[in-house]
Every structure is written in C-alpha cells, then in structure tokens.
Amino acid sequence: MKKLFLTMVVAVMAISANAQVYVGGGFGVASTSVDGSDDVTTYKFVPEVGYAFNKEWAAGVAFGWEGADKGAKTVSVNPYVRWTFVSNNRVSAFVDGGVEYAHLYGNGADTDAFSFGLKPGVAVNLTNHLSFVSHIGFLGYSHAKDNNSDTKADQWGLDFDGRNITFGLYYSF
Numbered sequence: 159m160k161k162l163f164l165t166m167v168v169a170v171m172a173i174s175a176n177a178q179v180y181v182g183g184g185f186g187v188a189s190t191s192v193d194g195s196d197d198v199t200t201y202k203f204v205p206e207v208g209y210a211f212n213k214e215w216a217a218g219v220a221f222g223w224e225g226a227d228k229g230a231k232t233v234s235v236n237p238y239v240r241w242t243f244v245s246n247n248r249v250s251a252f253v254d255g256g257v258e259y260a261h262l263y264g265n266g267a268d269t270d271a272f273s274f275g276l277k278p279g280v281a282v283n284l285t286n287h288l289s290f291v292s293h294i295g296f297l298g299y300s301h302a303k304d305n306n307s308d309t310k311a312d313q314w315g316l317d318f319d320g321r322n323i324t325f326g327l328y329y330s331f
Contacts, residue, residue: 178210182291182328183220200226206326208240216240222260230267234260238277250281254293266306273300281328289328296322 183206191197201224208218217239225231238256245251254277262269275298282290295318302311 178330180208180210180216180218180289180328180330182206182289182326184324184326196228198226198228200224200229204324204326206328210330213245214242216242225264230262230264232260232262234258242281248283250283251278252281253278268305269302270305271300271302274298275300287330289330291326291328293324294318294322 183204184202185204186200186202188200189197190200202222203224204220204222206218206220208216210216217237219235219237222232222234222236236256236258238254240252240254242250242252255275256277257274258272260271262271273296275296277293277296279291279293281292284290295316297316297318298314300311300313303309
C-alpha cells in the first residue's frame, strides 16, 4: 500500500513539473441612471481556473455570476479546451473550444441557455506569471429556453463584433 501511494505521489509530481496551473478571469461593475427612475447597478464576476498541459494545449473552466441589484441574475459554467496556434515570448494567439450552460433567474425570469463553439483570443504575457487575456467573438451554436412560457430560441453563426470582447488577467503558477 505504501509503495502504491508513493508511486502515485511521484506520478503526480512528474505530471505537475511539465504543466502549469493558471487562475484568472474577469469582472465588471456599472451604474446606469435613467431620467425619472432609480439607478441600477450591474455586476459580473467570472473566475477561471485551468491547466496547461504544454505550450499548445490547456483545459479549464470558467464560472460566471452576473446580475443587477434590481433585476434578474445569471449563473454559468463554461468548461473548455484551449489550443494555442501562434506563440512567442510575449504574445500568443489561441482558440477555446467549449460548452457553456447558463441559468437566468429572479424577477420572474427562469431561462436555461446552452451553447457550444469556438472563441478566438489573444494573450499578452506581462511577466513570467501574469498575462492579459482577451477573447474576441464566438463561432458556434446557442439554444435558450424560457421555462415560464416554453419559448425556445436557436442560433447558429458567427458573432464577431465589438460587443463580444472580454478582457481578463491570468496568473500562472
């Protein structure tokens, strides 16, 4: 039993020596003021953790939580596989292939959404451990179902505009 445990510890250490764990994500806060109504504060928090197997391949998962102080909220989970196809010491270009599930709730909302597809991105290494990461666009399929009315929406396509850009910081161990 001791030999098996020691073998497992050595194997985990050997795998860890060739790979990197990274954590990061993004967040946002905004306040909207409309004449004649109350101000609304919206927020978004998307932590992420991943594991780089080598310089080309990584896998990770992002967890999202967003909403408004006077409105509906959304929770989401997005596991993905990342392929880095161009890389030098400072800049890398990659594409994430992933699946996302999101649930919108509160204020009468009850909607489930599912999507899968590709998200291209760019990473800029600020230091050996800190990177600025941006995802730009989405190519894939999305499905949403309003559980209150059984209304469904399906969408295939490419969404590559200024409203579909995210920014975040990642720390690699």
